[in-house]
Amino acid sequence: MILIWFVLAAMTLVTAVLLALPLFNTRKFKNEAQFALEVYRDQLQELNRDTLAGLIAPDQAKQAQVEIERRILALTEGPQWRPARLPSHGMLVVAAVVLPLLGFGLYLLVGRPDLPGQPFASSAQATALPPAIVALQDAVAAKPNDSAAWVALANAYADADLARDAATAFGKAVALGATSADTLAAYGRALLVANDGEMSEPARAAFRRALAAEPSHPMARFFLALGRAQDGDLEGALSDWMALEADSPADAPWRATLEEHIARASQRLGRAGPDTGIAGPSAAGPSAAGPSADDIAAAEAMSPEERQEFVNDMVGRLAERLAAEPDDLDGWLRLGRAYQVLGRGEDARNAFAKAAALAPARLDIQLDYADAIIAGRTDLDRYLPPEFIETVARIRTLDPENPLGLYYGGLVARLAGNRAEAQRLWQKVLDRLPADSPQRTMLQREFDSLLPAAN
Structure with a gap:
């Protein structure tokens, strides 16, 4: 017991010295803007990772990027550097001697040397946390073997963009038996985001376990396909994404992100965008039936800019046909989805409005229209x-x-x-x-x- 007091005294002395040394250094400079700049740079990197992982829609990512860049530019308006002021002797005494002694005395009153240490390893501990997360942390501390409490904390971390903490909490939950497909898929996504959007083997394993629990789980299927794309198998990724699209309801919240990845992969493979909804059984002639074999062959020889123009031309032809045949319900639906893939939100809303007016009793179409109205x-x-x-x-x-x-x-x-x-x-x-x-x-x-x- 005596040994611990010697250790505590030595630690107090070292702390006092470390506190005092920087205060006597008048050659240091302070730059408040520099700290803010680093924060904004980290935010940009995090935004890029979330966009890569498909967690943020491109239009929302662009808005966030513009706002962060505006704040970075605003930092240049103030003074860049100013020398640090030398503190008064009274402040030095307080910082170097009085504060450590007060802390030591407080520990004598309320300290619990019998309790195990709690390492300051989590990024969540290094930031001011919302009360909801603090409450969830308390719940986990009270019941460390409660898997549901760990899942709730992990989801809260994920919502707060604390990916590493989310991955750790999900890992605890899974180890305690929380092995539903949703939990395993969320665990994999947290691992993916924590790894800067790159698929790791632990993340891949989590997604595969999610599929084993629920073979049709959309999140697991989407991210496993993303992993194939990152491994260079873009053809396989595209095939998996298209299969997921075929299985997804029209009002599925992930359809927009999924269709964007399909369109991007198709473009990289030199295709004219599979399942953009341009072709279909209601087409009323050769020009409305979609691209022919000659069209596809020609598209494969095009540059990316030429292919994009080719797709726009096909969508334009469908729009012209619908202007002459405004009662083609399926045609308006295909046109609306094609516009969504191309990022033409207003045109998509107008197309879905036509479809909704033609089928006011079709719930799926009304849901598509409502989603298109508020998209973005x-x-x-x-x-x-x-x-x-x-x-x-x-x-x-x-x-x-x-x-x-x-x-x-x-x-x-x-x-x-x-x-x-x-x-x-x-x-x-x-x-x-x-x-x-x-x-x-x-x-x-x-x-x-x-x-x-x-x-």
Whole structure:
């Protein structure tokens, strides 16, 4: 026991010296802008990793990049450097002697040398955390063998962009028996993001375990295909992505990201964009039936710019045909999806509006139209287009219990100031989502924002 007091005394003395030495160095310079610049650079790198992993839509990534670059430019407006001021002798005494002694005395009062140390290894510990994460950390500390608590903490870390901490927490949860397909896939994604978007063997193993638990799991299939692309097997990746697209519902939230990867892979392989929705059985003639073998052969010999122009021309021909045949429902749907792949949001909304008007009783089409109306918007808590509100009313009439319709209905109720109705609708969605679902965590955060602020 005496030995520990000698160790503590030595540590206190060393700490005092280390605190004092920098204070006497007048040659140091301070640059507050430099620290901010490093933070912004890290944010840009994180943004690039999330975009590569398909976690952020390209238009949202572009908006975020512009904002970060604006802040970087703003740093040049202030003074760059200023010399550090030499502190007063009283401050030196306080920093070098009094503070360590006070800390030592406080430890004598409340210290617990019998408890194991807690390493400062996690990036989450190095940042100010939201109260929700702190509460989840406390829950895990109270019940370290509770796999559900670890899953909840991991999802919270992931939502806060703390990928390494999320991967660690998911790993704990999996080790404790949380081996649902959703948890394993989320674990793999956290490992992927923590590794700068590069597929590692642990991430690949997590995704494969997710598929073993649920062979059709969309997230696992998507990222395993991404791993094939990174390994150089772009043909295999494209085949896997197209199979996933064929199995995905029209209102699946991942369709837009999936179609973007399909279009990008097709372009790199010299193809005209598989399943862009241009060809189909309702086409009424040779020009509407899609690219011929000669068209494809010609496209393979084109430069990327020429191929893009070729695809745009095909979409243009479909649009011209629909102008002459405006009652072709399937044609409008294919055109809308083609515009989505090309990133032409407004044109996609107009095409889906035509389809929705032709089939007001088709729930899937109304959902497609509603999604197209708000795609890319970041102000849904402040504004909803009138056509979106009208479409949501139709969706709620067609199927009052449709989960996506319930969510959209909650958006409308929130904007109208009817928080109770928004909570009622969103609670129905939460009740249907798995406890460890990332979608549940995201919706829970929106639900909690409706609760009255604590006094």
